[in-house]
Amino acid sequence: MGKIIGIDLGTTNSVVAVMEGGTPKVIPASDTGRNITPSVVEPVKNLVGDVAKRQMILNPKNTISSVKRLMGRRYDDPEAKKTHDMVSYEVKNGKNGMAVVKVEEKEYTPQEISSFVLRKLKKDAEDYLGEKVTQAVITVPAYFDDNQRQSTIQAGEIAGLKVERIINEPTAAALAYGLDKKNAHTIAVYDLGGGTFDISILELGEGVFEVKATNGDTHLGGDDFDQKVVDWIAEEFKKEHSVDLKNDKQALQRLRDAAEKAKIDLSSATETEINQPYITQHNGQPLHLSLKLSRAKLEALVESLIRGTIKPLEAALKDAGLSPKDIDEVILVGGMTRMPKVQEEVKNYFGKDAHRGVNPDEVVAIGAAIQGGVLGGEVKDVLLLDVTPLTLSIETLGGVATGMIERNTTVPASKSQTFSTASDNQTQVEIHVSQGERPLAKDNKSLGSFVLDGIAPSPRGVPQIEVTFDLDANGILTVSAKDTKTGKVQSIKITGAVGLSEEEVKKAQAEAETHAAEDQAKKESIEARNQADALVFTAEKALKDAGDKVPGDVKEKVEVEVKNVKEVLTKEDATKEQVEEVSNKLSEVLQTIGQSVYGDKPPAEESKEDKEGGDKKEGESDKKAAEEGEVVK
Amino acid sequence: MGKGKNITKKDDQALVRALADYQNLVKRVERERCEVLARSNKSLVEKLLPILDNFQKAQGYLKDPGIEMALDEFYKVLESAGIEKIQTQKGDTFDAATHEAIEGVVGGQEGSIAEVLTDGYKWKDGTILRPAKVIVYNDRQSS
Numbered sequence: 001m002g003k004i005i006g007i008d009l010g011t012t013n014s015v016v017a018v019m020e021g022g023t024p025k026v027i028p029a030s031d032t033g034r035n036i037t038p039s040v041v042e043p044v045k046n047l048v049g050d051v052a053k054r055q056m057i058l059n060p061k062n063t064i065s066s067v068k069r070l071m072g073r074r075y076d077d078p079e080a081k082k083t084h085d086m087v088s089y090e091v092k093n094g095k096n097g098m099a100v101v102k103v104e105e106k107e108y109t110p111q112e113i114s115s116f117v118l119r120k121l122k123k124d125a126e127d128y129l130g131e132k133v134t135q136a137v138i139t140v141p142a143y144f145d146d147n148q149r150q151s152t153i154q155a156g157e158i159a160g161l162k163v164e165r166i167i168n169e170p171t172a173a174a175l176a177y178g179l180d181k182k183n184a185h186t187i188a189v190y191d192l193g194g195g196t197f198d199i200s201i202l203e204l205g206e207g208v209f210e211v212k213a214t215n216g217d218t219h220l221g222g223d224d225f226d227q228k229v230v231d232w233i234a235e236e237f238k239k240e241h242s243v244d245l246k247n248d249k250q251a252l253q254r255l256r257d258a259a260e261k262a263k264i265d266l267s268s269a270t271e272t273e274i275n276q277p278y279i280t281q282h283n284g285q286p287l288h289l290s291l292k293l294s295r296a297k298l299e300a301l302v303e304s305l306i307r308g309t310i311k312p313l314e315a316a317l318k319d320a321g322l323s324p325k326d327i328d329e330v331i332l333v334g335g336m337t338r339m340p341k342v343q344e345e346v347k348n349y350f351g352k353d354a355h356r357g358v359n360p361d362e363v364v365a366i367g368a369a370i371q372g373g374v375l376g377g378e379v380k381d382v383l384l385l386d387v388t389p390l391t392l393s394i395e396t397l398g399g400v401a402t403g404m405i406e407r408n409t410t411v412p413a414s415k416s417q418t419f420s421t422a423s424d425n426q427t428q429v430e431i432h433v434s435q436g437e438r439p440l441a442k443d444n445k446s447l448g449s450f451v452l453d454g455i456a457p458s459p460r461g462v463p464q465i466e467v468t469f470d471l472d473a474n475g476i477l478t479v480s481a482k483d484t485k486t487g488k489v490q491s492i493k494i495t496g497a498v499g500l501s502e503e504e505v506k507k508a509q510a511e512a513e514t515h516a517a518e519d520q521a522k523k524e525s526i527e528a529r530n531q532a533d534a535l536v537f538t539a540e541k542a543l544k545d546a547g548d549k550v551p552g553d554v555k556e557k558v559e560v561e562v563k564n565v566k567e568v569l570t571k572e573d574a575t576k577e578q579v580e581e582v583s584n585k586l587s588e589v590l591q592t593i594g595q596s597v598y599g600d601k602p603p604a605e606e607s608k609e610d611k612e613g614g615d616k617k618e619g620e621s622d623k624k625a626a627e628e629g630e631v632v633k
Numbered sequence: 634m635g636k637g638k639n640i641t642k643k644d645d646q647a648l649v650r651a652l653a654d655y656q657n658l659v660k661r662v663e664r665e666r667c668e669v670l671a672r673s674n675k676s677l678v679e680k681l682l683p684i685l686d687n688f689q690k691a692q693g694y695l696k697d698p699g700i701e702m703a704l705d706e707f708y709k710v711l712e713s714a715g716i717e718k719i720q721t722q723k724g725d726t727f728d729a730a731t732h733e734a735i736e737g738v739v740g741g742q743e744g745s746i747a748e749v750l751t752d753g754y755k756w757k758d759g760t761i762l763r764p765a766k767v768i769v770y771n772d773r774q775s776s
Contacts, residue, residue, distance in 0.1 A: 031761070052729070057736065277687045
């Protein structure tokens, strides 16, 4: 069985998405690489999408846009009438009094026109997936009646798609945000698209979404916002140059592009410049357009439009018998909801932040793809592949939590790392497993610990302890430690570790953030101590190994510095700087041992050793890892 | 976690599908990686092209030989990045695959280009980066 694609068949634009490896993916149009395809069709020459839109102005009678407004409607329906007056193609009274469009003596039903768009999306999906696609989930507005839904199914069939399910656009948006997995609650979906505004109140119970109320304005959208900006720019230009740019088609086109760009810029910036040199000419002289538009000004320009969305909101809530505080979740759909002012107004109305994160242009298609995945039996199983919410670590020298399995790793996952001992003749190590984002193990949640003993007495850093973290798909963590020399293994199984509530995860992450600076300082201080400790070890070993070759005065100096470092290390509150200062001194005198032992021949020896080290890069890095991650206690 | 209840009870169908998805993903990632390498400059180029348009408009008025040289250099850089100008001139037949009609005017050969407003650009493999904006002779239906 092939994949079931999800299609957002929109009034202005359409989007197609599919489930892939358990996550939804929006499919780009093969001709433009863009994720959205304009719902524009020229049926005679069979042009669809951007290509159809590009020739619209030359071929207005044959180019069909916004046909969704006619879908499943009778010719005498007020909305059909309104559309008839708005568009440049011919809308006629067809069979059984249904609205149809007429292009060059041929009549097309709205579903036939829509099938052109669906066929293109189907083909884009096939090109992308490299396999045939025959099934789809298509979304429709919540207010679509049976007739309109039936027409949408027909459109799919004409395009060669079996429509497995028609779902409501707001429901698809809720699915995209995973709200179906939460407890029963009430959701408001605020959808401000290119040409239409819809508000839907949904109630979720037992995994089923019920539409409680819908409202909206079928003629309010992003295009109206753009027009306000175009009008403002034209007016400002007229004030300055006494030329009306709206009479110049080329200039008007550039003005529209510039207005849209300015609007988009102002969603992230608080001020933008609109610069269009050589926008037009006057008396043979070129004129340039240069204006500044602030976010505040833009908000003032479109205030009435945003206010226009509040009334339908109130009406929908009234129909549902609810008040704003009864709404548990708010979802924003449509490109216009990127505007901060829109988000703010919605927040003010409901008294809560809306869900964000999924691209508002694509959220409906994504929800449709998820529904397709559920119907295909794909989502249920694959979504079980979860991620670890927090980092799983092992405690190493100085109490540092050394991450083994980082947060957000998809499970099942496994990782091994080799550690060693921290002191001479250490015969056992304690493996302490913790969970959390703080750099010190004691600040994280302790999951358990065990001891690996029976390590053959040897100098510190010599034994190789291989620690393996294995997290299976069910969230069971097995930690094992193996002494590679003796082959002795100890392990622990941790089950209760990963069943964290969302709050617990959030809390742990928030804590890590709040303590980031102090944690970092602590960690650095511990690292400095560890290094100092290693240095003392090296110094003592060097003195012992070199024996009499070291002159008495050098030996004395080194011993003094070793004592200094040890003294500082005994102080609990010694700062990182203090530790570093004494270690540096020790490090300096330590070099004099080498000089006195090798006399005047050191360069040759040293370079030879360097070379060997370089050749054995792998072995060296192993050793480094072992030294850095020594297990203590 | 926690949700992963029955994963050990393997559903072969689902496993096969997941594997197929994965293999397809690997193939696509490789293909996309090649494309990304070739087109890593896309977003930057898309921002630079309008500025190039403005210099061309300025040159239309100024006809300065120095600016002409500078523009030529600019085209060479685009070409080295795998981007070609869509060769369009007055008199060519309008083609929505590479042209975007901004205006229809009367008085010339029906369906032919009356004026090129801004150049279009494409990738070497023919994919359109941006269509050329043109004015077209259109007696029949110009509004």
